[in-house]
Amino acid sequence: MLDPKFIRENLDFVKEQIGKKKYPADLDKFIDLDAEKRKILSEADQLKNRRNVVSKEIGAIKKAKGNADELIAEMQTVSKSIQEFDVRLKEIELAINEIMLNVPNIPHESVPFGENPNDNVTIETWGEIPKFDFPVLEHTDLIEKHKLIDLKRGAKIAGSGFPVFMGDGARIQRALISLFLDRNVNLYGFTEISPPLLVNEDSARGTGQLPDKEAQMYEATIDKLFLIPTSEVPLVNLYRDEILDEADLPIYNTGYTPCFRREAGSYGKDVKGINRVHQFDKVELVKICKPEDSYAEFDKIVENVADTLKALNLPHRQLLLCTGDMGMTQTKTIDFEVWSPAQEKWLEVSSVSNCESYQARRANIRFRRTSTGKVEFVHTLNGSGLALPRTLIGILENNQQADGSILIPEALQKFFGKDKIQ
């Protein structure tokens, strides 16, 4: 959510900026409603003040055994007016809220304008794209050959897109999770969090999954809970409706969770194997910090993620997303993509974003600045570090050998327990 005051005072600028993203919003209507709201609020406040003052008088008169019938009669009509104002106010606030929840965040000045993914900018490419002197197998073949993942049985017990990891497949998943968490905690200073996998409606709204991405989430309707599409949701909502101490910032949280996504619109080649699935594992990075620090913290997350990909020796590139390809809540996003030699394309394994105060405003996460004593919204950032399935594809495909075996990256070996799959 954007600052209503900022919109009011910079209407043209905001219109221009959000026009660069693909989310329509009726800001003119907001301006009208906002003006009406403030008018009514001030009138209602005056009446409430009158009621408070007179009610006190009535109390004093009653105590002195006097007659307050006239004042009480007046207050009856005043109270009725207040009630009418409050009803109208609630209607307006509901309407404003609906608009505001659909106004996207304003892109950072460093973000390139663009219509679609073609306009994203590659800012760094790392590693050598491997050359093979034998026919390259796709990950779908490799997982079958080594019995790492059983897609058919997964489809049987749950549905298409619910892979069953088994044997070395299950083990390498566990190894990757351990590697990621250990690095995030020991090298980058994050605190490990193991959160609930289901969240309530307020949490889903707090991080911006509702109302924008409702169709992407599985819902436990009887209990009004949502299966998390990313641990960003619980990791940020931990602090919902809180005022944090300045001394506690920045907060660095990392968490491993399964993630659940309905992904209704996907089809075709993209979903082959484990390229895109309904349930997958991910280790997430979340930061809560002061506004003036968020872009430095953003750069640090990007560096951390790149560092981990290098540790796995995975050829990858960084993309600065253009305005048209960004999500609603972000001001700036850098995607990390790993090279798939069999599919001959780049696969997204991480997305690092700064939400500035957008999520904080929605989720009402603030901090008290010691120097001024004032309460301000925090900035929130998140990044994957990393998502497992495509990272696994990268490892399997890039490290395959002529004899069909797969070498395990050195950094992963101590977690995996051996140096190859064969």
Add this chain to the structure above:
RNA sequence: GGAGGUGUAGCCUAAUUGGUAAGGCAGCAGUCUUGAAAACUGCCGGGUUUACGCCCUUGUAGGUUCGAGUCCUAUCACCUCCGCCA
């Protein structure tokens, strides 16, 4: 799932038959001091306002009332006991 109890600001604790949230601790600033402690003064939930001020806040949402921490309804969290359960 059943029964009972408890929710007041960071923490602890008051508030008469309904009369508009008292106080303490911690914390922050200042005075005093060589420095510190102690003592004293002010601040010490949120919003809004240049400011004075005003509005909101007793878990949450409603209701009754001129007026609700207090009465009524619903709901949530925690504690105790019972049941079920990895």
